[in-house]
Amino acid sequence: xxxxxxxxxxxxxxxxxxxxxxxxxxxxxxxxxxxxxxxxxxxxxxxxxxxxxxxxxxxxxxxxxxxxxxxxxxxxxxxxxxxxxxxxxxxxxxxxxxxxxxxxxxxxxxxxxxxxxxxxxxxxxxxxxxxxxxxxxxxxxxxxxxxxxxxxxxxxxxxxxxxxxxxxxxxxxxxxxxxxxxxxxxxxxxxxxxxxxxxxxxxxxxxxxxxxxxxxxxxxxxxxxxxxxxx
Amino acid sequence: xxxxxxxxxxxxxxxxxxxxxxxxxxxxxxxxxxxxxxxxxxxxxxxxxxxxxxxxxxxxxxxxxxxxxxxxxxxxxxxxxxxxxxxxxxxxxxxxxxxxxxxxxxxxxxxxxxxxxxxxxxxxxxxxxxxxxxxxxxxxxxxxxxxxxxxxxxxxxxxxxxxxxxxxxxxxxxxxxxxxxxxxxxxxxxxxxxxxxxxxxxxxxxxxxxxxxxxxxxxxxxxxxxxxxxx
Numbered sequence: 001x002x003x004x005x006x007x008x009x010x011x012x013x014x015x016x017x018x019x020x021x022x023x024x025x026x027x028x029x030x031x032x033x034x035x036x037x038x039x040x041x042x043x044x045x046x047x048x049x050x051x052x053x054x055x056x057x058x059x060x061x062x063x064x065x066x067x068x069x070x071x072x073x074x075x076x077x078x079x080x081x082x083x084x085x086x087x088x089x090x091x092x093x094x095x096x097x098x099x100x101x102x103x104x105x106x107x108x109x110x111x112x113x114x115x116x117x118x119x120x121x122x123x124x125x126x127x128x129x130x131x132x133x134x135x136x137x138x139x140x141x142x143x144x145x146x147x148x149x150x151x152x153x154x155x156x157x158x159x160x161x162x163x164x165x166x167x168x169x170x171x172x173x174x175x176x177x178x179x180x181x182x183x184x185x186x187x188x189x190x191x192x193x194x195x196x197x198x199x200x201x202x203x204x205x206x207x208x209x210x211x212x213x214x215x216x217x218x219x220x221x222x223x224x225x226x227x228x229x230x231x
Numbered sequence: 232x233x234x235x236x237x238x239x240x241x242x243x244x245x246x247x248x249x250x251x252x253x254x255x256x257x258x259x260x261x262x263x264x265x266x267x268x269x270x271x272x273x274x275x276x277x278x279x280x281x282x283x284x285x286x287x288x289x290x291x292x293x294x295x296x297x298x299x300x301x302x303x304x305x306x307x308x309x310x311x312x313x314x315x316x317x318x319x320x321x322x323x324x325x326x327x328x329x330x331x332x333x334x335x336x337x338x339x340x341x342x343x344x345x346x347x348x349x350x351x352x353x354x355x356x357x358x359x360x361x362x363x364x365x366x367x368x369x370x371x372x373x374x375x376x377x378x379x380x381x382x383x384x385x386x387x388x389x390x391x392x393x394x395x396x397x398x399x400x401x402x403x404x405x406x407x408x409x410x411x412x413x414x415x416x417x418x419x420x421x422x423x424x425x426x427x428x429x430x431x432x433x434x435x436x437x438x439x440x441x442x443x444x445x446x447x448x449x450x451x452x453x454x455x456x457x458x459x460x461x462x
Contacts, residue, residue, distance in 0.1 A: 001235065001423065002235040003233070003234055004233040097403065138410075142459060142461035143319075143453075143454055144453070144454055145451060145453070146390070146391040146410055146411025146412075146414065146451075146452060147411060148414050172329060172330075178376060179378055180375065180378060181422070183375070183377065183418070184379050184380065185422065187414070188418060190410070191233055192232065192233055206235075207422070208422075220376060220377075221375050221376050221377060223373075229307060230461055231374065
């Protein structure tokens, strides 16, 4: 069994805050093997990835979207799908105004795998336990309505679990070989966080111990553009 | 808190089996408000969506993929991404050989929302309780490596939760307005099912009661092709 536990009491996060300290204080019973899922928004705030925007001028926000993009993938009306400098394909280069102080926009962390490692290392130093950390964000996708949370950074937890060489109950090698476990964990955690309730952290307890290993979203999840049929 | 509970003891499912009976027997403590996630594979078996293939002739399988497709979206080497007659965009029209008896392939259910309703109605009749049901399948996606489980049918649980008119902690209307809760629930359930372990059902306990309503993947999740930037 896996438990998805929302973490209340993190409060408003400000530039310079140390997330590992805030999480350690809010989750006194954090256990070795837990996976801590932290939303991008509070990571961007702690890392001061906030930039002023003119709330009355939508173009100031649009310019940020282009500045953060390596490439515009699709554009229709107000909707801009970009490939960010990190390699993520998402709306508005991940630049977001929700749950940010009025007059500011939040950019994605410069390196969200590193952000995850910093939180993991901080929790290890403070609590002496080994946990996995996922930085999550909310992305749309083609073909399907609605958004889901995905992993944009990981530390100590597999981005992708490779089942090649695993056999089904009939002894046939599995066709589905690579499961994006970090994305599924991010989606699971979103179910107890909600968008409006201001809960930026959740704990996944009971994860398969084999998922807990060094990994990176950049290395394992971002598909090489040359192998991608949709850009 | 949400609990993800794997259901052991379903056993091998055969054409004509009544999934509601198997689930009711395997989960004696099923509770009102639980969400039952059932993998497509056992739904397809129960509904006898099995067709013989020549295990030594890969072309017999490829022909099925084309028969099940409304349209080929992309093709490279052995990889065929199709739009199925239901409107799903996925590899191989969802035709799958894993965890199926040798010499057979499993097709997607004809109408997986209806499949979910049949299970939900059966559980209501047997146990006198109201639960949500999701039929899940494992799909790839552009731009990101690895596969995740998504909902291909729902009954009694929202495919998408619309947060329009919801405000963030700063009183600003949320930019992220439509959350694909059914897909997040399917991904969460996958975490306790695994691909190789032969657990085809999981229970999500502790879901937000507002998610429990009549819904349909076909109506709420499949994006209208005219509004889709990627087909």
